[in-house]
Amino acid sequence: MKIIIVALSSQYIHSSLAPWYLLSSVRELNLADLEVKVIEGTVNENIRVLYERIVKENADVIAFSCYIWNIVTVTQLTDLLKSENRKIIVGGPEVSYCAEKVLRDNQSIDYVLSGEGEYPFSLLVKAFCNGDELKEVSGLSYRKNGRIILGEPYITETIPPDPYCEKYFDTLKGRISYLETSRGCPFSCAFCLSGRCGNVRFFPIERAKNDIIRLANSGSKIIKLVDRTFNANPERAYELFSFIIENYGKAIPNDVCYHFEIAGDLLRDKDLKLLQKAPRGAIQFEIGMQSFNEKTLEAIKRKTNTQKLKNNISNLLKMGNIHTHIDLIAGLPFEDYKLFRESFNTAFYLNADMLQLGFLKLLHGADMRTNLNEYPCEFSDNPPYEVKSTPWLDDNKIKQLHFCENALERFVNSGRFPLTVKYVFETQKRNPFDTLTELGMFTGVTSCSLNEYVDKLFWFFGQGSDVKVLRDLLLCDIATSVKSTALPSSLIVEDKKLRLFRRMLEENPETRRKKGVLRNTFLLYSENCGGYVDYDFKKDGKYILKKLNII
Numbered sequence: 001m002k003i004i005i006v007a008l009s010s011q012y013i014h015s016s017l018a019p020w021y022l023l024s025s026v027r028e029l030n031l032a033d034l035e036v037k038v039i040e041g042t043v044n045e046n047i048r049v050l051y052e053r054i055v056k057e058n059a060d061v062i063a064f065s066c067y068i069w070n071i072v073t074v075t076q077l078t079d080l081l082k083s084e085n086r087k088i089i090v091g092g093p094e095v096s097y098c099a100e101k102v103l104r105d106n107q108s109i110d111y112v113l114s115g116e117g118e119y120p121f122s123l124l125v126k127a128f129c130n131g132d133e134l135k136e137v138s139g140l141s142y143r144k145n146g147r148i149i150l151g152e153p154y155i156t157e158t159i160p161p162d163p164y165c166e167k168y169f170d171t172l173k174g175r176i177s178y179l180e181t182s183r184g185c186p187f188s189c190a191f192c193l194s195g196r197c198g199n200v201r202f203f204p205i206e207r208a209k210n211d212i213i214r215l216a217n218s219g220s221k222i223i224k225l226v227d228r229t230f231n232a233n234p235e236r237a238y239e240l241f242s243f244i245i246e247n248y249g250k251a252i253p254n255d256v257c258y259h260f261e262i263a264g265d266l267l268r269d270k271d272l273k274l275l276q277k278a279p280r281g282a283i284q285f286e287i288g289m290q291s292f293n294e295k296t297l298e299a300i301k302r303k304t305n306t307q308k309l310k311n312n313i314s315n316l317l318k319m320g321n322i323h324t325h326i327d328l329i330a331g332l333p334f335e336d337y338k339l340f341r342e343s344f345n346t347a348f349y350l351n352a353d354m355l356q357l358g359f360l361k362l363l364h365g366a367d368m369r370t371n372l373n374e375y376p377c378e379f380s381d382n383p384p385y386e387v388k389s390t391p392w393l394d395d396n397k398i399k400q401l402h403f404c405e406n407a408l409e410r411f412v413n414s415g416r417f418p419l420t421v422k423y424v425f426e427t428q429k430r431n432p433f434d435t436l437t438e439l440g441m442f443t444g445v446t447s448c449s450l451n452e453y454v455d456k457l458f459w460f461f462g463q464g465s466d467v468k469v470l471r472d473l474l475l476c477d478i479a480t481s482v483k484s485t486a487l488p489s490s491l492i493v494e495d496k497k498l499r500l501f502r503r504m505l506e507e508n509p510e511t512r513r514k515k516g517v518l519r520n521t522f523l524l525y526s527e528n529c530g531g532y533v534d535y536d537f538k539k540d541g542k543y544i545l546k547k548l549n550i551i
Helices: 018-027 047-055 071-081 099-105 118-130 166-172 205-216 234-247 269-275 294-299 306-319 337-348 395-413 418-427 432-443 450-461 467-481 496-507
Strands: 002-009 035-042 061-065 087-091 111-113 140-144 147-149 177-179 222-225 257-262 283-290 323-330 354-359 387-389 519-524 529-539 542-548
Touching: 002 018, 002 047, 002 071, 018 035, 018 061, 018 118, 035 047, 035 166, 047 071, 061 071, 061 118, 071 087, 087 118, 099 111, 099 140, 099 147, 111 118, 118 140, 177 205, 205 222, 205 234, 234 269, 269 306, 283 306, 306 323, 323 337, 337 354, 337 395, 337 432, 354 395, 387 395, 395 418, 395 432, 418 432, 418 450, 418 467, 432 450, 450 467, 467 519, 467 529, 467 542, 496 519, 496 529, 496 542
Parallel strands: 002 035, 002 061, 061 087, 087 111, 177 222, 222 257, 257 283, 283 323, 323 354
Antiparallel strands: 111 140, 140 147, 519 529, 529 542
């Protein structure tokens, strides 16, 4: 028997961990005449190309890991792949809590595995090989004699098998890798599924340390820890942070970054003192705040000490060595437009490296979807099931929040306009939420070239600004971000002094342009000087700007 396990990521840069767990669980069976193979792809590939890749394997069983980002592609593939001689299995969070609906709506799918998949998948494979009864397979839903047999999502206290094998490392090829050192979550947030995975189980600490080293030497530069709340056990997290810091530049190459999802309010003084020692770029944090509204946090069953959270984030950012990403969710209960505005501005003024504005998604199995009377809202029927309106936010206000999100991503989070962002929000002290919402409405959400976007920024912020200062800041931002000498039309000033500046640079051996290196030169009128950028070297993700007082 031949089995193919298919994982479809959102982008090529992401690898997948789930299929390798399944592969490992089946290998532990030591069944004769059984071949199991993992195929990875992305949802951006042509569906026929994916189909041909899978069909070429001539497998008896095809299994898919299902998430909100790939479920549409998966169901399209199962319709193409189904034949009488081929069994199709799906599992993963997107199908675990709606197995009956999946089987009813998709006749091409034969089996749904709900919950943690390693042990149930191995039992199902064993049943196929030995002809065992399917009723013995935990978490399995399937059709029998025209009716659907449903199995409860499988949860266990056991530690899953080691997913890493030689083939995994062969296929990683420097992509983002994923590491799990625990399962379960101490929180039971109403919008999330992590709290439904049972009690938090921590894998052996030596296994976690070994995997930290293995992945660090795999060629992957970003290693994401998928633990739902990595510091749920503060002492254990402290030990692993210490291990990374102590081994960085030794057993761990000094260009590897570990990404953790943590609860910011659980950080202790001793944790912050330790993290100060982390080499710059070794560690980055993602901190999900969701909201600063106490009534909202209580309604979604999220326990957060908001004052301690704000203090800890501020202290992390002051250290300057740990990239910190914070999240807000729009559409939560009891948070109207005014209250969300307050949460947003509070989060913005923390000055995190990145602030993400996300929108509530009503996932299958989450309390907010199961109990719509308690959590009333309108949401999309299609993945990712995003909220459309709530009793506190009508559809028009939701649209306005999308304008804010668009401007936040393009203007702030893109990292292309740090000088202009600082000028707008620190020097001019504009209200972040109002400004970004208005900017998003002004620029629109449709795509445009970077130069066109800069032109729109210039005209939008030109009202009430010193246009010389604004023009120069935008010019410096764009020149250090993009390798190009073509300036946006709004920033171009015809001035013969520019020709003289270029000549002066070339006549000086210390500033002469290196052969083969592209250079951008310009005049900065607000500083009465000239500036230039050579596109040969970056520091902290930016090309280096140099200025000369020549005007």
